[in-house]
Amino acid sequence: MIENLAVGFSASLSPENLLWCLIGVVVGTVIGMLPGLGATTGIAILIPLTLGMDPLTALIMLAGIYYGCQYGSTISAVLIATPGDANAVSTVIDGYAMARNGRAGAALAISAIGSFVAAIVSVVLLATLAGPIADLAIGFGPAENFAIMVFAMATIVAFSGADIRKGLMMAGLGIALSTVGVAMGFTTARFTGGSVNLLGGLDFVVVMIGIFAIGEVLSQISAGGAEPIRARFRDMLITRKELRQASPAIARGTGIGFVFGSLPGAGSTLASFLAYGVEKSVSKTPERFGKGAIQGVAAPESANNSAANANFIPTLSLGIPGGSTTAVLLGAFIMYGVQPGPLLFTEQPTLVWGLITSFFIGNVILLVLNLPLAPAFAQILRLPYNHLYPFIIFFSLIGAFAVAGNTFGLIVVLVASALGFCLKKFGYPSAPLILGLVLGPMTEKALVQTSAFGRGDLSILLQSPVAMTILILAVVLAAAPILSRSLRERARRKRDLETAAEASAAEREPDHDSQPSR
Amino acid sequence: MHLSRRTLLGSGAAAMLAAAITGCSSRSEDSGGNATMIVPFAPGGGSDQSGRALADGLEQALGNSISVENVQGGSGAIGYSTFLGMHGDSSQLLATETAMMVLPLTQDVRFSYRDFTPIFKAGDDYTLVVTRPDAPYADAAELVRAARERSVLVGVSGATSLDEIVFSLIEKDQDMRFDRVPYESGGEVLAALLGGHVEAASLNPSEVIGQLASGDLRALCALTPERFEAEALRDIPTGREQGIDVAFAQFRGVIAPGGITDQQRERWIEAAREYARTDAYRSYLEENYMVEEPLFGEDFGPYLDRYHDDLAEALS
CATH class of the missing domain: 3.40.190.150 (Bordetella uptake gene, domain 1)
Incomplete structure (x- = not known):
């Protein structure tokens, strides 16, 4: 183990590799900040430029782009309510609220710290337990995956804000929209109205850009005179109290991210949604979520970084992609003449351990860059909004075009912006809609697979203890906020009754006194 | 104040990089x-x-x-x-x-x-029919025989993908049926096969060469007209050698x-x-x-x- 790490560090600490690691994480941060341009596309575009490089150096840089992206996507999510990447959708809710409260610096700092802690913990697990974890993860079949999707659906309640009915409506709308196009495993087109552009369905990243980024711009403009946020530099720093509040959230986020990142077919977007949902469910002050709770930033940000590293577990130890980005990286391995597969650890120790140890280095670089830059980035909010929003719209449209690859993406993004504006105006939460749009196809896929797996018989769900356990947890997760709310209501009503009784008793007493005088 | 100017410079640089990156994918109308x-x-x-x-x-x-x-x-x-x-x-x-x-x-x-x-x-691009090393059939002919007697689950990476097509061709050639579980990509099928959720799959050599070398997977046959020339694949018999007349490529x-x-x-x-x-x-x-x-x-x-x-x- 120590030997492996020594081999790894001696490779990854060479000046050339250090330099490319730095370049990778910085480029990744920038790619992450831009809406629409995610790690997968960024890496695929840059692979041809790396073909002349040493494979290890190239992989260190490409991996740096991947996790650098996780840091970058937070920055735009917090500052301008535009998730740079799907993983940062849940960060917008409390991150942007914190920014509006003048705590943007703190939100960015806690996300850098959370991401760093999550990265280090997950890399240690990756370095020590990759083999056994991978074997465990591929044991998750269609039934278990379906249970996980149901579990994820249960977090909709947590994203609903004050009115659960509105949240469920939005999630329903998201799921309905997600059925447009050709479903996996079939050839029939659904709800496309004969349009070829809709055959591939609505890309949730494009919808997300419209609803969050441009929708927010429209509602700010319509509200009129969004004031630049005048926070003093000192206010931009994170406080000890906030750190203390966020620590358990970071720990939970790291754990959730790691589990979902190592499962093939779940992924880091799901991990960040779940981390937020779970965090709100276990919180003693769930009412603070959505209004700038630091836990609502710490949990999903830790989760997506942890998931990004955990994604490398099936990739490196089995040669199967953990997610779309690692699938692209696997392709890169082949182009460099390195055959991925179960023998990679034994045949290419320098490459594997060099890559793993570079995660330590890259994340240290990111922390060192991001902590001081957090208050600096937050200064962007001091710009008057009318200087800021043209850029937001510009980058959003470019992002939508880049994702869709054609002008149809622009139509989708504009329709989504109008929808996002209306949702804000009438007080409907938009996160459940995105969650529905993301989860719809994943759930349908797991359902189709479970059904195929059981030859049309869904009772195989009952035969899997793991699936049943997850389903029961899902019920608990969905019921917890509703139950705790009604318990609190009851407690409050009881308290009200008691105080009312006391008050009336106190009222009656003077009555007794006054009676004789009548 | 110089701090926010630096931030502005930074965002300007980011904007230029963004333009450069998205520029890579923008269409050039110039046919010169x-x-x-x-x-x-x-x-x-x-x-x-x-x-x-x-x-x-x-x-x-x-x-x-x-x-x-x-x-x-x-x-x-x-x-x-x-x-x-x-x-x-x-x-x-x-x-x-x-x-x-x-x-x-x-x-x-x-x-x-x-x-x-x-x-x-x-x-x-041809495919190999692969299975787990502990699977109870020695070659593709035995896999087909097993599927005649009981339900055999195979993973496919889409309703119209190459693996779906070659399994259909085997079914037509051998007059039998496989039961299918659909996945979204070859990588997912590979994970399902390694995890023991499906019994066989038809994947590109480049997708499974690592697992074949490590012994985590076993090739039953290559659905090619002739055997592969590459050293790592040379010993894999073709479907035709085993009486399955299917050789179909993408x-x-x-x-x-x-x-x-x-x-x-x-x-x-x-x-x-x-x-x-x-x-x-x-x-x-x-x-x-x-x-x-x-x-x-x-x-x-x-x-x-x-x-x-x-x-x-x-x-x-």
Whole structure:
């Protein structure tokens, strides 16, 4: 183990590799900040430029782009309510609220710290337990995956804000929209109205850009005179109290991210949604979520970084992609003449351990860059909004075009912006809609697979203890906020009754006194 | 205050980088030498890698710049439909594969392969039928026999993907049925096979070569006309050797839009011929365990006709 790490560090600490690691994480941060341009596309575009490089150096840089992206996507999510990447959708809710409260610096700092802690913990697990974890993860079949999707659906309640009915409506709308196009495993087109552009369905990243980024711009403009946020530099720093509040959230986020990142077919977007949902469910002050709770930033940000590293577990130890980005990286391995597969650890120790140890280095670089830059980035909010929003719209449209690859993406993004504006105006939460749009196809896929797996018989769900356990947890997760709310209501009503009784008793007493005088 | 100026500078630099990066994927309308290779699938997949390798090769053969643009969605339908709209524009190319045939046969799209100008078929992607090492069958014939007696689950990576097509062809040839679990990609099928959720799969050699070397998977047969030449695959018997008369490949190549002049067409074909003589072409085929069978212009067309008929029969 120590030997492996020594081999790894001696490779990854060479000046050339250090330099490319730095370049990778910085480029990744920038790619992450831009809406629409995610790690997968960024890496695929840059692979041809790396073909002349040493494979290890190239992989260190490409991996740096991947996790650098996780840091970058937070920055735009917090500052301008535009998730740079799907993983940062849940960060917008409390991150942007914190920014509006003048705590943007703190939100960015806690996300850098959370991401760093999550990265280090997950890399240690990756370095020590990759083999056994991978074997465990591929044991998750269609039934278990379906249970996980149901579990994820249960977090909709947590994203609903004050009115659960509105949240469920939005999630329903998201799921309905997600059925447009050709479903996996079939050839029939659904709800496309004969349009070829809709055959591939609505890309949730494009919808997300419209609803969050441009929708927010429209509602700010319509509200009129969004004031630049005048926070003093000192206010931009994170406080000890906030750190203390966020620590358990970071720990939970790291754990959730790691589990979902190592499962093939779940992924880091799901991990960040779940981390937020779970965090709100276990919180003693769930009412603070959505209004700038630091836990609502710490949990999903830790989760997506942890998931990004955990994604490398099936990739490196089995040669199967953990997610779309690692699938692209696997392709890169082949182009460099390195055959991925179960023998990679034994045949290419320098490459594997060099890559793993570079995660330590890259994340240290990111922390060192991001902590001081957090208050600096937050200064962007001091710009008057009318200087800021043209850029937001510009980058959003470019992002939508880049994702869709054609002008149809622009139509989708504009329709989504109008929808996002209306949702804000009438007080409907938009996160459940995105969650529905993301989860719809994943759930349908797991359902189709479970059904195929059981030859049309869904009772195989009952035969899997793991699936049943997850389903029961899902019920608990969905019921917890509703139950705790009604318990609190009851407690409050009881308290009200008691105080009312006391008050009336106190009222009656003077009555007794006054009676004789009548 | 200088701090916010620095931030502004930073965001300016970010904006420039963004423009540079997105610029890579923006379409060049200028046909004075520069061209675009459309890849109808997402970055990173087999078609994308193939498209980028071919763009690179043609670029060097011609000495001008060919940028790659991913127009993904609808299993390739959006890319091919977009390409249909580029009728007569000789600055556009498309990295083609089997979807060009499958889509018109299975979905309501307006294009057919006859709408385009065939330029170059680079090679063939065949599949191996693979299973877990502890599976109770020694070869593909025994797998087929097992599937006659009980339900055998196989993983496929889509309703119209190559693995689905070859399993259908085996079923037709052997008059039996497999039960299928659909997945979204070869990687997912591989995970399901390693996890023991499906019993067999039909995957590209480059997807499973690592697992075959480590003994985590076992190849039952290669669905090729002849055995693979590569050393790592040489010992795998073909389906025909085991009495299964199926050898079906996904072709990969380049097409131009319809309605271009003969001169424009010849220019691309000439570039392709030149590329096919290079080491880069050879190593592209070797890396991906593709079977070398280059076809140019006139010869590519009749090949596509034959392929279309075979496919129509397989999918019926």
